[in-house]
Amino acid sequence: MNICAVIILMGTLVNGATSTIHSLMEFEISSTQVPNFPEFAFVAVLNGLPIQYYDSNTRRVVPKQEWMNRVTEKEAQYWERNAQRGFNIGQMLKGYLEIVRQRLNQTEGLHLLQVMAGCEWDDETDEINGYYQTAFDGQDFIALDSKTETFVAAKSEAFPIKLQLEETGEAVSLTYRMTHVCVKWLKWYMQFEDKLKRKELPLVSFLQKCSSSPVTCHATGFYPDRALLFWAKDGEELDEDPGEILPNHDGTFQTSVSLDLSSVPAEDWKRYSCVFQLSGVTEDLITRLDSSKILSNERKLSTSTITAAVLSGVGVAVVVVTVGIVLYRRHHNNNVI
Incomplete structure (x- = not known):
């Protein structure tokens, strides 16, 4: 063991x-x-x-x-x-x-x-x-x-x-x-x-179980763990609970936040973005929501994506x-x- x-x-x-x-x-x-x-x-x-x-x-x-x-x-x-x-x-x-x-x-x-x-x-x-x-x-x-x-x-x-x-x-x-x-x-x-002195920005992805499920913004591979991830609409932060910061197998960290967009028209999804802030880094990492890039159970995932997702959650x-x-x-x- x-x-x-x-x-x-x-x-x-x-x-x-x-x-x-x-x-x-x-x-x-x-x-x-x-x-x-x-x-x-x-x-x-x-x-x-x-x-x-x-x-x-x-x-x-x-x-x-x-x-x-x-x-x-x-x-x-x-x-x-x-x-x-x-x-x-x-x-x-x-x-x-x-x-x-x-x-x-x-x-x-x-x-x-x-x-x-x-x-x-x-x-x-x-x-x-x-x-x-x-x-x-x-x-x-x-x-x-x-x-x-x-x-x-x-x-x-x-x-x-x-x-x-x-x-x-x-x-x-x-x-x-x-x-x-x-x-x-x-x-x-x-x-x-x-x-402790290094700064690493994450890979940000959008995940969704099915078309009616909340959309999850997932950030992985960042360092250190003093970070914040949140959803924004038209550049304004939405009042959502922050996700837990979890360690990866390689010493970096991951976190995620979810947002229910079931009542939002598809044409308005582009108004939403996922914002990542890292302590010591002045510029935010802003990833605009693009429905065509959401990974879900309804869309076939590549081998590399699956591997990355598994490794990022190893614990x-x-x-x-x-x-x-x-x-x-x-x-x-x-x-x-």
């Missing part, structure tokens, strides 16, 4: 279209009695892109972005040191998982302990937020409140562990690591990521990543663990 590839939705959750917030997140999972799955694995994510992966089967850290191979220019023993770090974290979470299983009286069978740890840094205001959230078998368990340097227990069974962690000073120590050490590494990684929804998305969503919806 390939448990680290494209992280669906993560770019959207971490960065908004106009945000100047940078993030470094690590999603960790410790498991017991899960067939064909390592006992421990983690994936590190910088600004919505996976940058490195480790699991207990290989005991190696591998780069997930080409530019990550350059880190040894500044730290010769980087990969060896992080492999040891991965092993140490795995052992720690293995012990923690056992404590939780005993506390919940669930010592038999398949179990998972999931962790989201990391930080966000606003490069304009210099505001920093640190996160450390855990879940047991998909259920919220304990989270760090970095503002108060305390832990929050999601259920009564977690309360004794919360108290123990606070008594040993773990809350204070973890807060420092998430708000200082993490940010230091975030900035360190960013010096290598040339992709492995793995356990490590899925957990991270759920935890991150919960936090930003103010449902603190």
Whole structure:
């Protein structure tokens, strides 16, 4: 099983279209009695892109972005040191998982302990937020409140562990690591990521299931993810919900917006256009709607079009990543663990 590839939705959750917030997140999972799955694995994510992966089967850290191979220019023993770090974290979470299983009286069978740890840094205001959230078998368990340097227990069974962690000073120590050490590494990684500076405009296409369905404007292949796609009529933006920004297999992004034109006469369709705006690019990419160029189930698609559509949507929804998305969503919806 390939448990680290494209992280669906993560770019959207971490960065908004106009945000100047940078993030470094690590999603960790410790498991017991899960067939064909390592006992421990983690994936590190910088600004919505996976940058490195480790699991207990290989005991190696591998780069997930080409530019990550350059880190040894500044730290010769980087990969060896992080492999040891991965092993140490795995052992720690293995012990923690056992404590939780005993506390919940669930010592038999398949179990998972999931962790989201990391930080966000606003490069304009210099505001920093640190996160450390855990879940047991998909259920919220304990989270760090970095503002108060305390832990929050999601259920009564977690309360004794919360108290123990606070008594040993773990809350204070973890807060420092998430708000200082993490940010230091975030900035360190960013010096290598040339992709942060690049700007790539998308390929824009119009899609429609059938002649009576809404028309979808699909933009794929753009970078970075700080972008906005919307419909316009006679040059005026229409009030429609923006689409989610999703990652592609190659590190670029895609998004789409749909518009119901069923009540609009065919001769008026030319008044509509799809507008793409990319942060750092002054000129908008405007694609006027042309009914003859709409791809649909009623019109035969070329092999190259089908291939591009499939590849642009490639994403492995793995356990490590899925957990991270759920935890991150919960936090930003103010449902603190």
